[in-house]
Amino acid sequence: MFSGLRERLQAARDRLGASIGAAAAASAPATPAAPTPSGTSGEAPAAAGPAKNPSLADKVRILIIDRELVVSEKDIADALSELEMTLLESDVALPVTDALIADIRTGLVGKHRKIGESVDALVVGALKSALLNILGTGFDLTAYIKSHERPVKILFTGVNGTGKTTTVAKIGAYLKKQGFSVVIGAGDTYRAGAIEQIGVHAERLGIKVIEHQTGADPSAVLFDTVQYAAAHKTDVVLADTAGRFHTKANLMSQLEKIRRVMKPDLIVYVDEAVAGNDAVVRAAEFDRTVGADAIVLTKADMDSRGGAAISIAHTIGKPLLFLGTGQAYEDIMPFEPGAVVDELLGGAA
Amino acid sequence: MMDSLSDSLKSALKKLAGKAVVDRAAVDELVKNLQRALLSADVNVKLVMELSKAIRTRSLDEELPKNTNVREHVLRIVYQELVRLVYATADLKLEPQVILMAGLQGSGKTTTTAKIARYFQKKGMKVGVICADTFRPGAYDQLATLCAKINVPCFGDPKATDARQIVSDGLLAVKDQEVIIVDTQGRHALEPDLIQEIIDLNVITKASHRWLVIDAALGQQASEQARRFHQAIGIDGVIITKMDGTAKGGGALSAVAETKSGIVFIGAGETIEDLERFDANGFISRLLGMGDLQALVERVQEAQVATEVDMEAMMKGHFTLRDMYKQLEALNKMGPLKQIMSMLPMGNMQLPEGVYDVTSTKMVRYRILMDSMTPKELDDPSLINSSRMQRIARGAGGTPEEVRELLKYYKMMHKTLKGLRGAGGGKFNMQRLMKRFSGMQ
Numbered sequence: 001m002f003s004g005l006r007e008r009l010q011a012a013r014d015r016l017g018a019s020i021g022a023a024a025a026a027s028a029p030a031t032p033a034a035p036t037p038s039g040t041s042g043e044a045p046a047a048a049g050p051a052k053n054p055s056l057a058d059k060v061r062i063l064i065i066d067r068e069l070v071v072s073e074k075d076i077a078d079a080l081s082e083l084e085m086t087l088l089e090s091d092v093a094l095p096v097t098d099a100l101i102a103d104i105r106t107g108l109v110g111k112h113r114k115i116g117e118s119v120d121a122l123v124v125g126a127l128k129s130a131l132l133n134i135l136g137t138g139f140d141l142t143a144y145i146k147s148h149e150r151p152v153k154i155l156f157t158g159v160n161g162t163g164k165t166t167t168v169a170k171i172g173a174y175l176k177k178q179g180f181s182v183v184i185g186a187g188d189t190y191r192a193g194a195i196e197q198i199g200v201h202a203e204r205l206g207i208k209v210i211e212h213q214t215g216a217d218p219s220a221v222l223f224d225t226v227q228y229a230a231a232h233k234t235d236v237v238l239a240d241t242a243g244r245f246h247t248k249a250n251l252m253s254q255l256e257k258i259r260r261v262m263k264p265d266l267i268v269y270v271d272e273a274v275a276g277n278d279a280v281v282r283a284a285e286f287d288r289t290v291g292a293d294a295i296v297l298t299k300a301d302m303d304s305r306g307g308a309a310i311s312i313a314h315t316i317g318k319p320l321l322f323l324g325t326g327q328a329y330e331d332i333m334p335f336e337p338g339a340v341v342d343e344l345l346g347g348a349a
Numbered sequence: 350m351m352d353s354l355s356d357s358l359k360s361a362l363k364k365l366a367g368k369a370v371v372d373r374a375a376v377d378e379l380v381k382n383l384q385r386a387l388l389s390a391d392v393n394v395k396l397v398m399e400l401s402k403a404i405r406t407r408s409l410d411e412e413l414p415k416n417t418n419v420r421e422h423v424l425r426i427v428y429q430e431l432v433r434l435v436y437a438t439a440d441l442k443l444e445p446q447v448i449l450m451a452g453l454q455g456s457g458k459t460t461t462t463a464k465i466a467r468y469f470q471k472k473g474m475k476v477g478v479i480c481a482d483t484f485r486p487g488a489y490d491q492l493a494t495l496c497a498k499i500n501v502p503c504f505g506d507p508k509a510t511d512a513r514q515i516v517s518d519g520l521l522a523v524k525d526q527e528v529i530i531v532d533t534q535g536r537h538a539l540e541p542d543l544i545q546e547i548i549d550l551n552v553i554t555k556a557s558h559r560w561l562v563i564d565a566a567l568g569q570q571a572s573e574q575a576r577r578f579h580q581a582i583g584i585d586g587v588i589i590t591k592m593d594g595t596a597k598g599g600g601a602l603s604a605v606a607e608t609k610s611g612i613v614f615i616g617a618g619e620t621i622e623d624l625e626r627f628d629a630n631g632f633i634s635r636l637l638g639m640g641d642l643q644a645l646v647e648r649v650q651e652a653q654v655a656t657e658v659d660m661e662a663m664m665k666g667h668f669t670l671r672d673m674y675k676q677l678e679a680l681n682k683m684g685p686l687k688q689i690m691s692m693l694p695m696g697n698m699q700l701p702e703g704v705y706d707v708t709s710t711k712m713v714r715y716r717i718l719m720d721s722m723t724p725k726e727l728d729d730p731s732l733i734n735s736s737r738m739q740r741i742a743r744g745a746g747g748t749p750e751e752v753r754e755l756l757k758y759y760k761m762m763h764k765t766l767k768g769l770r771g772a773g774g775g776k777f778n779m780q781r782l783m784k785r786f787s788g789m790q
Contacts, residue, residue: 085394091568094389159594160619161455161564190619193459193491196507200486214494245594250711272455276391276568278596285595299454302537302570327454327484 008086009127016079016108016123068112071122076108091307093280096134096314103130128341134310135337139294139319141171142178145236148265151183151229153237155222155264157255157290159282160243162272163298163324165194168240169201171296171322173329176205180235185225186211187218187258190242198240205329208234218242218254219261226262239264246285255290266293268321271312273300279308280315287316298324301331309335365420376408376423383427383637390597390636391568396434396606404430428633434602435629439586439611443472445527447520447554451547451578452562454535457590459488461562461616462532463495464624468614469528470499477523480505481512481550482534492532499621502526512546516553531556538577551582560586560613563601571600575607584608590616593623597636668763671727674719714747715755721745730759 058070080101087097107126145152154171156164165188172182184202186209188194195211202209210225222239229237239262244251259267269292271279286292295316297309300323309320320335361379368375380401387397407426414422448465450458459482466476478496480503482488489507496503504519516531523529531554536543551559561575561584578584587608589601592615605612612627719727721744726732733741733756738749745751 088388089394089569091570094385159566160591161457163455191491192494193487193489195487196490197485197487245591247594272566274453274568274570274574275564275566276596276600277389278391278566278594279568281595282566299537302453302539302574308568 008090012079012083012086013123013127015082016076019075019079071108071111073105073109076105080105087307087310091274091276091279091311093277093307093311093315096280096311099314100130100134100310103133131310131341132337134314135341136313136317136319138335138337139321141175141321141334144266145175145180150233150235151226151237152235152266153226153229153239153262153264154266154268155239155241155259155262156268156270156296157241157286157292158243158270159245162243162270162275164188164243164270165198165201165240166327167270167296167298167322167324167332168198168238169205170324170329170332172202172207172238173205174322174332175236175238176207181233182236182238183208183210183225183229183232183234185209185222185237185239185262187222187225187240188242189214189216189218189221194240194242219258222258222262237262246282246289252289259290267291268294268296269312269316269318270296270298271308273297273306273308273323274302275308277311280311283312283316287318292316292318294319294321296320296322296324297335301325365423368419371408371413371419371423373409376405379423379427380405386637387599391566391571391599392434392636393569393572393599393603393606396603400430400434431633431636432629435605435612435632439613439627441613441626443469443474446557447529447531448558448560449531449547449551449554449556449582450533450560450562451582451584452535453537453564453567453574456535456562456564456567457616458535458562459492459532460495460619461588461590461614461624462492462530463499463501463621464616465614466496466501466528466530467499467621468624470501475525475527476501477526477529478503479516479519479523479529479531481516481519481531483510483512483515484534488532488534495621513549513553516550520554529554538574544577544581547578548581558586559584560588561604561608562588562590563598563604565589565591565594565596565598565601567600569600569603572603572607575604579608585610586613587611588614588616589627592617592635593619598632599636602636669728670719670722670730670759673759673762674716674727714751715758718742718745718747718752718755730756 083104084097084101087100088094092100104126107129108122111122156168158164168184172184175182184198184207186195186198188198189212192214195214199209199211201207208228210221210228212221212224218241222237225237225239228234239258241255241258242251244255246252267290269283269286271283283292283295295312295318297306297312297320300306309323313320320337322332323335325331325333361375361382364375365372365379383404384397384401387400388394404423404427407430408423411422411426413419450462452458459480462478466478469476478492478501480489480492482492489505493503493505502523504515504522506515509515512534519531520529531550533547533550534543536547538544550556559582561578563571563575567574575584575587584604585608587601587604587610589598589612592598598615601612612632615625615627615632617623617625718741721741722733726737726741733752735749738752741752742749
């Protein structure tokens with residue numbers, strides 16, 4: 001999981017570290033008497049930036065007295081554009097990539113660095129804080145259910161074919177293992193075979209399903225499910241819905257109605273890890289129209305890059321709840337941003 | 350987002366317009382904008398880089414042909430390079446054949462299988478379908494339900510676990526059909542057992558075509574997946590699904606590049622009829638957000654044959670409820686209004702958001718309401734007062750609110766069309782416009 005992105009990020013990190021290191025090597029031998037070193041054209045920050053913010057005198061002072069270096073924009077430009085390509089190739093959407101790069105640039109440029117202090121630490125720090133910034137703090141579903149009034153109602157939304165029904169089954173299995181009682185509402189009354197699909201899953205898992213016929217009003221099904229849960233003191237209601245595109249106004253207002261009728265505690269937006277730039281567009285639109293409290297990213301086993309996680313989290317600023325990582329019921333893992341970022345950056349720092 | 354990208358692309362093109370010689374800076378800016386447009390359409394990063402390099406060198410090195418200006422010259426190079434990316438359309442013959450469907454989980458194989466069955470059926474072929482998805486619960490029910498709707502025989506067994514056996518049995522069961530489509534379970538390239546399974550299915554079926562179904566939203570991963578599928582069974586056609594969303598389908602281009610095959614179909618909607626043959630011009634226009642002309646022309650022609658909608662009357666400004674009735678009927682056949690408007694090259698013209706909100710179910714309601722009106726009312730909607738409203742509503746089994754909503758929609762359409770007419774300089778004529786579009790291609 002994410003191993004592809006990890007490799008790429010580590011390569012980019014090395015590159016960034018190297019260019020800052022090169023800049024340091026070039027400017028270190030400079031003496032206060034000859035502040036403009038010759039020969040190292042463009043590479044040395046001292047030669048490049050008398051017009052830039054920290055004045056030459058400042059730089060010299062910092063270099064000589066504090067034994068520190070100032071990172072200039074030029075030092076890291078190449079490495080940053082490489083990082084940009086890396087992110088794009090990892091399916092981080094274009095606007096998100098732009099934001100992330102800008103973030104790292106402001107985090108690095110103008111930073112003072114002690115000579116001898118590891119370049120690595122500086123770069124990793126900037127990358128790490130940018131990524132953590134985006135991925136947020138994660139979401140502990142178990143704790144959430146424990147601290148809320150039962151039944152806790154969870155509504156699943158998303159476009160077609162992202163794996164909502166499978167995710168509902170997996171989360172049902174996960175919660176059951178945690179000792180919660182679960183009921184599933186078969187709210188996808190549109191797609192042929194959807195009710196059968198969730199029915200078979202639930203039967204295998206020993207979970208009760210509330211279903212109506214194909215073509216029934218999904219709000220009614222899910223209302224009944226909530227009623228059932230209240231009457232039977234069930235801990236959690238998992239509400240499946242039909243996949244819909246954010247461009248279809250009538251389907252989105254149907255979802256709006258479902259939300260009004262069943263009053264979910266949590267709206268979970270499901271998308272796939274392999275989605276590209278569109279992930280941003282549709283996540284924003286779902287968030288705007290019906291809201292989203294948490295995200296589940298499916299099919300993470302198909303993709304070793306996981307850029308969609310970064311794109312979506314950055315766009316709607318909501319925590320990732322789970323990653324779907326395979327076809328079996330246990331193939332689901334809670335998302336811990338700290339651990340993931342550490343893993344991405346090779347566990348360093 | 351896409352709109353602002355296509356805007357900057359257009360303005361970059363505009364900058365080239367007045368130039369006598371190809372200006373390096375202007376070309377660079379154009380290429381940069383093009384890169385951004387393609388990257389946000391999920392085209393493979395490496396492909397984008399190769400493409401922009403080719404465009405830059407060709408624009409600067411090639412001599413300006415006589416009688417063309419710089420803008421035309423560069424635009425033609427951009428277009429040619431893009432068309433090279435999509436390769437040729439995959440050929441599709443109306444002859445007995447076996448089609449094996451392959452693709453990732455949730456890419457829309459089952460829905461597409463039914464759509465393709467319908468496509469061949471409409472062309473007068475006898476079609477049979479085999480459901481080889483033995484993994485996903487409900488897969489057989491889904492396919493069987495869809496096939497029952499169009500009276501296509503569907504072979505499968507929800508209790509079976511061996512896809513190979515099912516397919517062998519199925520081939521016997523539907524051997525009388527001319528076109529046999531085998532729907533398979535979703536799989537991805539990192540699942541060796543499933544890849545072996547589809548290799549075996551390919552051998553068992555002796556498939557004449559192996560089509561890879563790609564979700565329009567699929568990102569950079571498309572290259573890798575397509576390459577592995579291609580290695581396994583030799584993909585000879587790509588189908589892009591879910592083009593009715595906002596995704597641009599650039600991932601499919603990566604698949605095309607990897608498999609060296611063409612795009613066969615495009616799926617854009619949830620009903621069984623929502624399948625189009627691929628058209629390179631249209632696809633590229635949509636990719637760049639610059640108006641999908643050809644597809645629109647085709648759709649309009651198709652719809653016109655069916656209902657003979659009087660586009661002329663509609664655009665003449667003399668727009669009555671009767672015209673709207675015809676128009677709604679035609680639009681129903683052409684697809685959602687927004688999809689159609691997005692294909693018109695109207696550039697920056699903004700239509701009021703409410704115009705798009707009329708959904709197909711609403712359109713049906715509107716037509717029922719209009720059926721309850723008198724000819725006089727249809728010709729002159731201003732006649733409709735509250736007592737007439739009551740009568741219309743009762744006749745249609747609706748409420749006066751619905752009638753009011755319909756009238757509101759009518760007014761909005763009326764105003765919009767007036768605006769359109771203005772934009773065309775008073776002589777706006779839909780059919781002439783269509784002709785102009787087709788001439789441009």
